[in-house]
Amino acid sequence: MPAMTAVPAIELRAIDKSFGDVHAVRAVSLTIRKGSITGLVGENGAGKSTLMSILYGLYRADSGEIRVEGERVEMGSPRDAIAHGIGMVHQHFMLIDSFTVLENLVLGAEGGFLLGRGMAAARSEVARLEREYGLSIDPDARIADLSVGEQQRVEILKVLLRGARILILDEPSAVLTPQETERLFRILGVLRDGGVTVILITHKLREVMAVTDQVFVMRQGEVVAERRTVDTTPDELAELMVGRKVRLGVDRQPARRGPALLRAEGLSLVDRHGIGLLDGIDLEVHGGEIVGIAGVSGNGQTELLQVLAGMRAPTGGTITICGRTFDAGHPGDPAERRALGLAHVPEDRLRQGLVAAFHASETSILGYQNEARFSPHHLIDRPAVRTYCAELMQRFDVRPPLPGLRSAQFSGGNQQKLVLAREISHEPKVLLVGQPTRGVDIGAIEFIHRELVRCRDRGCAILLVSVELDEILALSDRILVMSSGHIVGESAGGTASERALGLMMAGMKAA
Numbered sequence: 001m002p003a004m005t006a007v008p009a010i011e012l013r014a015i016d017k018s019f020g021d022v023h024a025v026r027a028v029s030l031t032i033r034k035g036s037i038t039g040l041v042g043e044n045g046a047g048k049s050t051l052m053s054i055l056y057g058l059y060r061a062d063s064g065e066i067r068v069e070g071e072r073v074e075m076g077s078p079r080d081a082i083a084h085g086i087g088m089v090h091q092h093f094m095l096i097d098s099f100t101v102l103e104n105l106v107l108g109a110e111g112g113f114l115l116g117r118g119m120a121a122a123r124s125e126v127a128r129l130e131r132e133y134g135l136s137i138d139p140d141a142r143i144a145d146l147s148v149g150e151q152q153r154v155e156i157l158k159v160l161l162r163g164a165r166i167l168i169l170d171e172p173s174a175v176l177t178p179q180e181t182e183r184l185f186r187i188l189g190v191l192r193d194g195g196v197t198v199i200l201i202t203h204k205l206r207e208v209m210a211v212t213d214q215v216f217v218m219r220q221g222e223v224v225a226e227r228r229t230v231d232t233t234p235d236e237l238a239e240l241m242v243g244r245k246v247r248l249g250v251d252r253q254p255a256r257r258g259p260a261l262l263r264a265e266g267l268s269l270v271d272r273h274g275i276g277l278l279d280g281i282d283l284e285v286h287g288g289e290i291v292g293i294a295g296v297s298g299n300g301q302t303e304l305l306q307v308l309a310g311m312r313a314p315t316g317g318t319i320t321i322c323g324r325t326f327d328a329g330h331p332g333d334p335a336e337r338r339a340l341g342l343a344h345v346p347e348d349r350l351r352q353g354l355v356a357a358f359h360a361s362e363t364s365i366l367g368y369q370n371e372a373r374f375s376p377h378h379l380i381d382r383p384a385v386r387t388y389c390a391e392l393m394q395r396f397d398v399r400p401p402l403p404g405l406r407s408a409q410f411s412g413g414n415q416q417k418l419v420l421a422r423e424i425s426h427e428p429k430v431l432l433v434g435q436p437t438r439g440v441d442i443g444a445i446e447f448i449h450r451e452l453v454r455c456r457d458r459g460c461a462i463l464l465v466s467v468e469l470d471e472i473l474a475l476s477d478r479i480l481v482m483s484s485g486h487i488v489g490e491s492a493g494g495t496a497s498e499r500a501l502g503l504m505m506a507g508m509k510a511a
């Protein structure tokens with residue numbers, strides 16, 4: 001156990017923050033002890049990111065007090081937070097791809113001691129941190145050549161090099177493989193034992209139980225519970241988050257398989273550098289079934305969805321959607337495929353699912369804006385679109401239910417619900433869905449899973465890509481495993497084991 005210290009690392013007192021009509025954080029008070037790992041959990045939109053952004057100086061609280069190691073401080077900007085030893089690692093990394101690790105680290109410490117003392121000092125600091133915390137990374141590697149997990153370690157290093165003693169991580173495992181997540185947690189444990197205070201925002205209760213010392217639960221802007229991790233259970237935390245009992249797992253009738261609505265034959269994709277991203281993919285998805293694609297991210301799943309959706313032209317093979325065949329070299333036209341009954345929930349909702357500056361009402365019809373009900377006489381009927389969006393928000397529990405709010409102003413999970421609501425509500429014949437519950441809270445996962453099964457039971461052919469094996473196992477009637485751009489294995493949904501799939505994902509056969 002880490003040593004108990006009298007002065008807490010962080011004390012927040014009656015922190016309050018509104019964005020217009022949205023009361024995002026309501027009189028939150030909490031205390032975080034030095035050298036501990038604290039979990040911050042709560043539904044989408046509960047206020048976790050806003051609270052941490054206030055602590056990191058990205059937002060200013062409307063009222064309340066922040067104390068760092070007993071001293072009252074004003075956080076006017078991240079610069080202030082950094083000066084007080086607070087660092088934050090965001091989900092979206094802020095590294096320059098073409099620079100080396102060391103160059104990024106020196107840039108990150110701009111204005112600090114490293115720039116003055118140069119590369120040699122940076123190199124020796126990195127070596128020291130590597131020794132102390134096991135944060136091994138090649139300082140001369142280019143960022144573009146690193147895995148996501150390695151890039152995240154560079155972000156952590158950057159923060160530590162600026163002298164952070166308090167580290168905030170916003171859903172760090174959302175982008176990591178299970179192995180990378182384990183490694184990250186080992187590093188966090190070492191940091192904690194070295195006296196660093198870690199705050200972890202996460203939706204994954206398994207992680208909370210595995211790695212934290214204490215946990216705060218937020219609901220609708222308030223901290224509704226504080227627990228020592230040893231004194232709680234995932235079930236209790238889920239109930240505290242959502243305000244009701246959550247039942248994970250979905251009841252499903254056996255698939256009633258209809259005709260093949262989506263087919264790929266010999267599908268290949270070679271990028272402009274000559275690198276093969278997809279290689280001879282054959283697959284078929286029938287109406288009334290969910291086919292899950294399991295795989296470590298970066299093995300071609302993203303490209304497969306893009307090619308099937310018409311966002312990228314394959315270099316070889318054919319795609320057949322509801323009886324219509326597209327050959328290689330076909331430039332691809334998402335609108336044409338949409339007209340055939342194909343819907344797509346892209347993995348990267350921020351860049352491909354919505355336009356951040358658009359109102360939620362505009363996002364709710366994106367891609368469908370030419371339908372007569374939205375654009376009679378070729379002009380958007382704004383009141384009709386707002387009413388439509390409000391209904392969608394109610395049905396899919398998007399919070400806050402304000403069609404006039406800009407898409408960027410919703411929490412990550414609520415953006416996801418909005419995109420999913422748009423695509424599912426058009427009752428597609430074929431649905432491509434990538435990482436449907438990334439960044440989504442437990443209650444919403446339950447809801448999204450039920451909606452996907454309902455869609456399948458209506459006869460839709462669903463191709464599901466997810467890095468969450470639990471999700472693949474819970475939803476799929478058949479599972480295909482992807483590795484290095486190939487389909488390397490297939491398994492019936494009900495009988496697949498996590499271990500066997502894991503081995504196939506890693507390119508090995510189950511014993």
Ligand SMILES: Nc1ncnc2c1ncn2[C@@H]1O[C@H](COP(=O)(O)OP(=O)(O)OP(=O)(O)O)[C@@H](O)[C@H]1O
Binds near residue numbers: 047410
């Ligand atoms: N810049 C902003 N402008 C307006 N409203 C905002 C802004 N940022 C956040 N909000 C609102 O504040 C509330 C809290 O959002 P926040 O992002 O803190 O939630 P969260 O708990 O981190 O959710 P998630 O788990 O989905 O990331 C939400 O209702 C959100 O829509």
